[in-house]
Amino acid sequence: MSKFIFITGGVVSSLGKGLASASLAMLLEQRGLTVRMLKLDPYLNVDAGTMNPYQHGEVYVTPDGGETDLDLGHYERFASGPLSRDSNVTTGQIYDAVIRRERQGGYDGACVQVVPHITDEIKSRVRKMCSPEVDVVLAEVGGTAGDIESLPFLEALRQMALEEGPGNVSFVHLTLLPFVRAAGELKTKPSQHSVQRLREIGIQPNMLMVRTEKAIDDDIRRKLSLHCNIAQDAVVEIKDVEHIYEVPLVLRRQRADDIVCNQLHLPGAAPELGVWEEMLHTLKNPEGRVTIAVVGKYAELPDAYKSIYEALTHGGIANRVRVHLKKILSDDVTPERVAEQFDDVDGVLVPGGFGERGINGKIVAAEYARTQKIPYFGICLGMQVQVVEFARNVLQLPAAHSSEFSPDGPEPIIHLMADQRVISQRGGTMRLGQYACDLLPGTKAHAAYGEERVAERHRHRFEFNPAYRVRCEANGMRFAGINPETGLIEISEIVDHPWMVGVQFHPEFQSKPVAAHPLFRDFVAAAVQHRKVQS
Ligand code: GLN
Numbered sequence: 001m002s003k004f005i006f007i008t009g010g011v012v013s014s015l016g017k018g019l020a021s022a023s024l025a026m027l028l029e030q031r032g033l034t035v036r037m038l039k040l041d042p043y044l045n046v047d048a049g050t051m052n053p054y055q056h057g058e059v060y061v062t063p064d065g066g067e068t069d070l071d072l073g074h075y076e077r078f079a080s081g082p083l084s085r086d087s088n089v090t091t092g093q094i095y096d097a098v099i100r101r102e103r104q105g106g107y108d109g110a111c112v113q114v115v116p117h118i119t120d121e122i123k124s125r126v127r128k129m130c131s132p133e134v135d136v137v138l139a140e141v142g143g144t145a146g147d148i149e150s151l152p153f154l155e156a157l158r159q160m161a162l163e164e165g166p167g168n169v170s171f172v173h174l175t176l177l178p179f180v181r182a183a184g185e186l187k188t189k190p191s192q193h194s195v196q197r198l199r200e201i202g203i204q205p206n207m208l209m210v211r212t213e214k215a216i217d218d219d220i221r222r223k224l225s226l227h228c229n230i231a232q233d234a235v236v237e238i239k240d241v242e243h244i245y246e247v248p249l250v251l252r253r254q255r256a257d258d259i260v261c262n263q264l265h266l267p268g269a270a271p272e273l274g275v276w277e278e279m280l281h282t283l284k285n286p287e288g289r290v291t292i293a294v295v296g297k298y299a300e301l302p303d304a305y306k307s308i309y310e311a312l313t314h315g316g317i318a319n320r321v322r323v324h325l326k327k328i329l330s331d332d333v334t335p336e337r338v339a340e341q342f343d344d345v346d347g348v349l350v351p352g353g354f355g356e357r358g359i360n361g362k363i364v365a366a367e368y369a370r371t372q373k374i375p376y377f378g379i380c381l382g383m384q385v386q387v388v389e390f391a392r393n394v395l396q397l398p399a400a401h402s403s404e405f406s407p408d409g410p411e412p413i414i415h416l417m418a419d420q421r422v423i424s425q426r427g428g429t430m431r432l433g434q435y436a437c438d439l440l441p442g443t444k445a446h447a448a449y450g451e452e453r454v455a456e457r458h459r460h461r462f463e464f465n466p467a468y469r470v471r472c473e474a475n476g477m478r479f480a481g482i483n484p485e486t487g488l489i490e491i492s493e494i495v496d497h498p499w500m501v502g503v504q505f506h507p508e509f510q511s512k513p514v515a516a517h518p519l520f521r522d523f524v525a526a527a528v529q530h531r532k533v534q535s
Pocket of ligand 1: 351352353354355379380381382404459460461462463
């Protein structure tokens with residue numbers, strides 16, 4: 001029988017609930033338990049696919065093509081349980097399912113209500129994660145306790161605790177202890193009130209995790225314990241850390257995993273953390289440093305390219321160097337300024353994107369990287385940009401463009417497939433989720449992966465136009481990866497270049513700190529090489 005851990009948040013948002021959840025899951029896994037994670041998001045959007053990066057950061061894509069919250073990226077980087085579109089449940093999905101069923105007469109004329117119909121639907125989504133081999137289902141609830149939006153979720157979880165019985169459900173609540181400088185004190189009151197909100201709806205947290213910039217003393221621990229009705233050793237401090245990958249060790253030092261396992265009567269061996277600790281040691285003690293320019297239209301937002309930034313860090317760990325990110329707004333890159341902008345740069349990465357803003361700057365960046373032989377990694381739109389630049393400047397087709405930006409242009413080297421729905425059976429007109437990619441021996445991609453066939457995740461509409469393939473190949477571009485079912489081009493490389501690789505997919509979603517994605521590893525390796533030659 002699967003047990004449940006529910007992680008809620010209080011006081012303010014952005015406390016790193018996703019990281020705390022992922023870290024706890026990782027510790028449980030390292031104790032030999034099988035864990036499934038999911039995120040319950042209290043917004044009305046059906047999925048994150050339509051959400052603005054300004055508000056919501058990147059859209060994380062699961063292998064089955066789910067467009068999900070970026071916290072799932074943390075789950076995948078820290079833990080190893082498989083994720084799917086079912087791993088991100090939103091209020092929009094719940095209401096959509098209930099209203100559809102009502103229209104089909106599925107409620108036999110009953111008055112359809114939040115309790116029990118909405119809450120039943122929520123519970124069934126959480127229980128869908130259970131199976132005989134799953135020891136723990138760990139669900140993170142988005143938002144903060146007390147929000148109107150998250151009430152149906154909390155109510156559903158309260159009911160689950162009742163139904164599953166004592167010892168089968170554990171609630172972890174994450175709050176903030178603000179430090180009031182004038183008083184020189186950490187304040188526990190907001191946490192007390194937040195726990196009170198939970199208790200009003202019938203949830204007594206079993207563990208309190210507190211985010212704080214200063215260490216907590218016994219006094220504060222006692223106070224929190226007393227007022228929140230939580231055992232003192234179950235008050236776990238999460239002080240700000242230098243690297244997010246330290247969080248599991250912070251939890252382990254306070255035996256958070258032991259405490260949860262005791263509550264849930266789960267078998268308890270100490271977690272195996274050797275590989276993780278070694279990774280952290282490498283991260284904290286780099287032997288060198290490279291600077292990678294990331295040229296995107298959301299360069300100023302910390303979360304818009306979250307998985308890419310993390311994957312670059314992983315590439316750094318694999319090469320024992322620190323990757324310094326130079327975030328450049330694509331709008332700012334111009335032919336006049338690019339030499340100065342990229343003066344200190346050892347590699348250029350152009351990430352994915354939609355819409356025309358900044359596209360010219362990205363093309364300038366690709367041209368500069370190609371002609372100056374700076375390692376270049378183009379991801380999705382970054383690959384399309386690489387191809388457009390090549391067509392304009394090498395094939396001498398100045399009008400070449402993607403039909404996303406020039407719908408009736410004469411040289412659509414990136415275009416929409418004639419019958420796109422055939423390819424993207426998984427929804428809408430977007431090619432979403434995991435597709436196979438066959439690698440051409442002798443290419444940089446093949447050297448990186450060391451495999452004949454890989455599978456990578458997609459989220460795009462436009463594709464390389466095969467009408468240009470022969471001309472590209474005759475002029476120094478090679479296509480290192482092809483989708484075996486459709487023949488679609490997945491990877492383009494510049495032959496006469498130290499490392500210029502464009503991929504139509506999103507490799508960043510599969511990179512882990514303890515296992516860097518091979519393309520990110522080799523891109524950073526090429527940057528290290530570039531730096532050596534320069535100095
Ligand atoms: N806008 C491009 C397309 O739809 C690239 C998408 C992306 O980078 N994810 O094909």
